[in-house]
Amino acid sequence: MNVNRGLKCVLVLASMLLSVSPVVAAELIIDVGSMKKLTTEQLLSRPDVATIVVPGDVTYHRTMTYRAVPLRALPGVKDLSEDAELQITATDGFVTDLPARLVLDDSGKGAVPWLAIEPSDKPWPRSPGGAAVGPFYVVWLKPAASGVMSEQWPFNVDSMRAVPARATRWPQLAVDANVPADSPIRRGQILVATQCMVCHRMNGAGDASVGPDLNRPHNPTEYLQPWALKALIRDPRSVRVWPDMKMTGFDQAAISDADLDAIIAYLGYMTTRRN
Known part of the structure; x- marks a missing residue:
């Protein structure tokens, strides 16, 4: 009887460990000028990584805290031409295009974009709808200042590239x-x-x-x-x-x-x- 109880405990513990297994380190492809591949660890070890608090997060519908890097500081992004867009793709097929003027507005009066990075050892919760949000997520501080819309907060991000403006394409x-x-x-x-x-x-x-x-x-x-x-x-x-x-x-x-x-x-x- 004790043996059976012990076996049951082992199985329950194994199940619990599997359910909270850590996130596998991810890789972000950035193709703006030249192609770069940055891993979760590389991004989290950057000197400009910061802890940010995002009120009214569009995906979670509440205040969230992230480790993040300024989107404008990623390789090549600051060199986007004025008539270009930063195209961001997600693992689920979602594609959003952010106008360069929106991304690069450093007047201090507009919205500020950040790339939130999901730590491998501390996965983010799923969205209220049950979707996985990591490994990378574009979030905004002061979004209302520039009229940032809900679909301009892409998550499940896996790549970014420069593309011509949508009116041209x-x-x-x-x-x-x-x-x-x-x-x-x-x-x-x-x-x-x-x-x-x-x-x-x-x-x-x-x-x-x-x-x-x-x-x-x-x-x-x-x-x-x-x-x-x-x-x-x-x-x-x-x-x-x-x-x-x-x-x-x-x-x-x-x-x-x-x-x-x-x-x-x-x-x-x-x-x-x-x-």
């Missing part, structure tokens, strides 16, 4: 010159590129492939009523559920009602510009 996203400057369609164009194209493409433009193209072969405004499309964006599971569903909802903090209307206006406009 993706002419398929453009709206006609006769669309008024204050039209919600123009605001929607910016929002779709920033908030939606981290996972989707539009008219074949974009680098992400997590979700379907938003205009080919059909635009969602062609098969969903506006109320249903809004509900889908706010809370996808309230409309439909599918196997391997990855889309998460956008609350008011991520996309306001006015911005949601602008996104739908742009999507509807693009039904006439399918190419």
Whole structure:
């Protein structure tokens, strides 16, 4: 009887040890000017590494503390041209493009980007939705000062590279010159590129492939009523559920009602510009 109890204790202990196994050291690829590979240990041993406190972390929805290095200090980043973007890719297929002006604003008045580094011996908690956030995560201090959006906080980061501005790379996203400057369609164009194209493409433009193209072969405004499309964006599971569903909802903090209307206006406009 004592032997059986002892065996059970050993099995329970082994299970516990497996469940809290440390994070394997990761590697970040940076291709801005020239390609560099930096490991977790190399980044954490940099002289500019610091402990930062991030209020209202977009992923965790609470204040978080990280060991991080200034994003601008990573190899080549400070030399980004003004019309370039820093493209950040994640292991789950998420792709976000940060304009150089946003990354490099050192006026002291704008948002400040940092690369948070997950220590190998102290893994970060999973997100409220159950996603692993490490090994690298772009976080912001004072994000509101520059209008940083929720999808400009990429996690699961594995690489960064310099790319031309989206207007140059993706002419398929453009709206006609006769669309008024204050039209919600123009605001929607910016929002779709920033908030939606981290996972989707539009008219074949974009680098992400997590979700379907938003205009080919059909635009969602062609098969969903506006109320249903809004509900889908706010809370996808309230409309439909599918196997391997990855889309998460956008609350008011991520996309306001006015911005949601602008996104739908742009999507509807693009039904006439399918190419």
